[in-house]
Amino acid sequence: MILFGSPSLIPYVSALRLARKYKVRLIWDIRDLWPLTLIELAGKSKYHPLILLHQWVENLACRKSDYIVSNWPFAIHHLEKHGADQEKFAWIPNGFYPEEFNEQEALPDSIVQRLPVDKFIVGYTGTLGQANAIQTLLDTAKLTQADPNIHYVLVGSGRLEQAVHEFVQINELDNITLIGSIPKKQIPAMLSVFDVCYVGFVKSALYRYGSSLHKLPEYFMSGKPILYAIDSPFKPVDDAEAGITVPAEDPAAIVQGIYQLQALTPEQRHTMGENGRKAALEGYEYGMLARKLEAIMFGPI
Incomplete structure (x- = not known):
């Protein structure tokens, strides 16, 4: 099992290769919706080269991850537009210690x-x-x-x-x-x-x-x-x-x-x-x- 955070090109591809090589589960843990946050809150153009690259990596992660978890409850509505499977998504919110x-x-x-x-x-x-x-x-x-x-x-x-x-x-x-x-x-x-x-x-x-x-x-x-x-x-x-x-x-x-x-x-x-x-x-x-x-x-x- 490999638990992976927000994807960037080289680390995600490396994690994907390791998961396939050793036949373990690749789980993508999403804390923030990138690059969507940069577009919606920071006003970046979706055609900016960095945004396009990040979107390509997100698309790859949506298709290739064995499971996706996120602290955003409805993140799957965004991710499934980019190839994610709703059956392989779970919401795990931020928590606390009593x-x-x-x-x-x-x-x-x-x-x-x-x-x-x-x-x-x-x-x-x-x-x-x-x-x-x-x-x-x-x-x-x-x-x-x-x-x-x-x-x-x-x-x-x-x-x-x-x-x-x-x-x-x-x-x-x-x-x-x-x-x-x-x-x-x-x-x-x-x-x-x-x-x-x-x-x-x-x-x-x-x-x-x-x-x-x-x-x-x-x-x-x-x-x-x-x-x-x-x-x-x-x-x-x-x-x-x-x-x-x-x-x-x-x-x-x-x-x-x-x-x-x-x-x-x-x-x-x-x-x-x-x-x-x-x-x-x-x-x-x-x-x-x-x-x-x-x-x-x-x-x-």
Whole structure:
């Protein structure tokens, strides 16, 4: 068995030759849809020489791989256009270790003292980048600036970190607290402070094949409702009844979602949170995902 990541010409051809020589299974593991991501998110022409070469390799991998696994649930709808067999595809999402929540680390006093008290907190943890639609969340905060009960906490760093700080200062947004990156062991403690966990995506046709969000299992395990802003047929938060999904890059819709969750009783929000925990343990726990991959690696095709 040979497990192979995103294909590039020489490594993939070498892996293919080895698989055929030793008569072992060649499994292609897709973390991102290349070259489609470069076309859809980076705006590259599909006729660019590098894109054409990458597409040729993807076509080869679709036809020759014995099995394809991906953390994109609907990736097969793209891959079968390039020769993949739907019967030889499996979705294995990004997962988590339950121990991360059992062995969590408390937040230091220097952070706790900066967090708002008696506010309805909409929180985000992760990269401050364009793909995460951070600007949309800032615009949302601006729309609710006059509401003293709503507060936003952004945890993380990234390419847009400076731009985020400048936007907050220029617009005098006192309803946003910016926390830099924190150790991973402190993430569960931070999530426990939130009333709603927010995640956003940019508008892109790429998401017609789903999404592969690393933080989703953590958000599920937080036990808090999730506000999921995306344009995609893949709606894991709705499916789990663990929050609500709103359109991507639509601050007004996000505001409406925030107020919709705020209007729920604590018991209703707790139920959503418990639904999320259940979804995490049943569908995203690494042990379960490893057994699924093991069956693909060594089971019959």
